[in-house]
Amino acid sequence: MDQSPNFAETDHQAVTFADGLALDCGRRLEKLTVAYRTYGTLNAARSNAVLICHALTGDQYVAEENPVTGKPGWWDRVVGPAKPVDTERFFVICTNVLGGCMGTTGPRSPHDETPALPWGTDFPAVTINDMVRAQKILIDHLGIERLFAVVGGSMGGMQVLAWAAMYPGSVFAAVPIAAAAYHSAQNIAFHEIGRQAIAADPFFYAGRYWSEGVKPERGLAVARMTAHITYVSEAALTRKFGRKLQDAAELSSLGDRFEVESYLQYQGSSFVRRFDANSYLTITRAMDLFDLAAGHNGVLAKAFSGTRTRFLLVSFSSDWLFPTAQTRAIARALNQVAANVSFVEIISDKGHDAFLLDEPDFHRVLAGFLSGCAEHAGL
Amino acid sequence: MDQLTRPRSMRVDLALIASMIAPGSRVLDIGCSDGALIDYLFRMQKCDARGLELDMAAVTQAVTHGLPVMQGDADTDLVTYPDGAFDYVVLSRTLQAVEKPREVLQQMLRIGTHAIVSFPNFGHWRLRLQLLMNGRMPMTKTWHRMWFETPNIHPCTIRDFFALCETDGYRVEEWLAADDEGARAPWRRSRSLANLFGEQGLFLLRKA
Numbered sequence: 001m002d003q004s005p006n007f008a009e010t011d012h013q014a015v016t017f018a019d020g021l022a023l024d025c026g027r028r029l030e031k032l033t034v035a036y037r038t039y040g041t042l043n044a045a046r047s048n049a050v051l052i053c054h055a056l057t058g059d060q061y062v063a064e065e066n067p068v069t070g071k072p073g074w075w076d077r078v079v080g081p082a083k084p085v086d087t088e089r090f091f092v093i094c095t096n097v098l099g100g101c102m103g104t105t106g107p108r109s110p111h112d113e114t115p116a117l118p119w120g121t122d123f124p125a126v127t128i129n130d131m132v133r134a135q136k137i138l139i140d141h142l143g144i145e146r147l148f149a150v151v152g153g154s155m156g157g158m159q160v161l162a163w164a165a166m167y168p169g170s171v172f173a174a175v176p177i178a179a180a181a182y183h184s185a186q187n188i189a190f191h192e193i194g195r196q197a198i199a200a201d202p203f204f205y206a207g208r209y210w211s212e213g214v215k216p217e218r219g220l221a222v223a224r225m226t227a228h229i230t231y232v233s234e235a236a237l238t239r240k241f242g243r244k245l246q247d248a249a250e251l252s253s254l255g256d257r258f259e260v261e262s263y264l265q266y267q268g269s270s271f272v273r274r275f276d277a278n279s280y281l282t283i284t285r286a287m288d289l290f291d292l293a294a295g296h297n298g299v300l301a302k303a304f305s306g307t308r309t310r311f312l313l314v315s316f317s318s319d320w321l322f323p324t325a326q327t328r329a330i331a332r333a334l335n336q337v338a339a340n341v342s343f344v345e346i347i348s349d350k351g352h353d354a355f356l357l358d359e360p361d362f363h364r365v366l367a368g369f370l371s372g373c374a375e376h377a378g379l
Numbered sequence: 380m381d382q383l384t385r386p387r388s389m390r391v392d393l394a395l396i397a398s399m400i401a402p403g404s405r406v407l408d409i410g411c412s413d414g415a416l417i418d419y420l421f422r423m424q425k426c427d428a429r430g431l432e433l434d435m436a437a438v439t440q441a442v443t444h445g446l447p448v449m450q451g452d453a454d455t456d457l458v459t460y461p462d463g464a465f466d467y468v469v470l471s472r473t474l475q476a477v478e479k480p481r482e483v484l485q486q487m488l489r490i491g492t493h494a495i496v497s498f499p500n501f502g503h504w505r506l507r508l509q510l511l512m513n514g515r516m517p518m519t520k521t522w523h524r525m526w527f528e529t530p531n532i533h534p535c536t537i538r539d540f541f542a543l544c545e546t547d548g549y550r551v552e553e554w555l556a557a558d559d560e561g562a563r564a565p566w567r568r569s570r571s572l573a574n575l576f577g578e579q580g581l582f583l584l585r586k587a
Contacts, residue, residue, distance in 0.1 A: 310447065312442065313449075331449055332456070332459040335449075335456070335459040336459055336461060337461070338465075341447065341449050342442045342449055343449035344438055344442050345435055345450060346439075361439055364439075368442055368444055368445045369442055372445020372446060373445070375445065
């Protein structure tokens, strides 16, 4: 390949803001593009908007076929007509996060100073709060003063918490799912393995792989494989694969594999086709930096002082990446400011990924909470 | 309470509790089960009513019905609420099942102006008679689990409860004894008669 930078190959619906965005790190993006998708219809009062926040490797294609992978929307079980987030009732917005690789400004976007080339590893460090500020700019642009609800799982749940803390008057209801108010040392450690795997790939070229016409696919795949283990539970892996072998009666040659190995390799290889390594580095770091209490003298409750937002907190019993104890800590912080909190732990053996999967109790709880809030909001 | 305004499904004792709560108040219902009382208080009395419930299945059902209920434990979670967060804190038929009833009561009157407490009365004549005659732990409609499996680890009588209120300095603003179904029993004048014939006690307290 020649020197042509690998800007995003697919066109995404997006809006560009010439004012740019001041970042937590002190640097400034001169130009900010936010890619987004919407579903349903905004009502005349502009009061039925629901913002969905995606997780680390998610994107804005929440409830429709993904144009890059051809797969169904990542949350089409939850968002759609007559689904828990009912697009016949609500106007659903989902943006690609800042630092992402699906159209929003990120490492693959044109560099502010040398627009012919992408940012690559020069892209500034962004935070969850920065991602939320970028979303707020879009929401303002759409003429929406108050979101009826902000909903998201995992890193999406971190964004929900940041929304509720930063713009309490703009969030009627907040639903952080399988999330935490800070990224734990264990979670940072797993991210670091992924980042080291990418950096160790000979095709990484210190982040300038695009100038060489290659991608650090091996490293990114290993990063994904490690991360994927943290998204599932031991029970789920045992149920799915146990100690079964792949196309072999016994492990007689080095090439023979367990089914779980082949599954992980598939997870890794399908991921590298759709994700950018520098985006992965940028976004994992943003998650690591997240500590909502840190900006409030270490007291999480202070992040929510005086809040009138209605909260639904959901955790999953077998999630060891964002365990229930972390959600309970958020519930208790919200109690300290006498906030309106619903909190449910869903019993599931599917681990962290349960929030994306078929969990009828979770879906009923989410639907019921949103209906109850709609009644209180006069929708 | 008027039968017309009470949802058919709500327990009579919950209706009695609702009648003690001023419209528009902030209420926390501890051990709210499926949230029948908070639903009623929101719909009929325009209260900002929330629930705390230990049993996850009940919490899931309540939230599914759009009610603000969080999973939690009276013994450990009340400490997280700020002083005076509620006008009323309700504990119905749960006091006898908590780990530390006295501390729970203290917390209720710290986070709420009023506490409303109902509990099955262990001083009822049928229980006394059974213990006297059989010499074994009584079994009745209300006390129907064997001693080794009952969640009701802190039974008390109506007179016991009056004594605790006095010791800890709580003013009893209103009290009554009721039968199993929650219908008001006519023993309000005499604590001793209420303690003998009332199947449950219901108290409205505030700090003296």
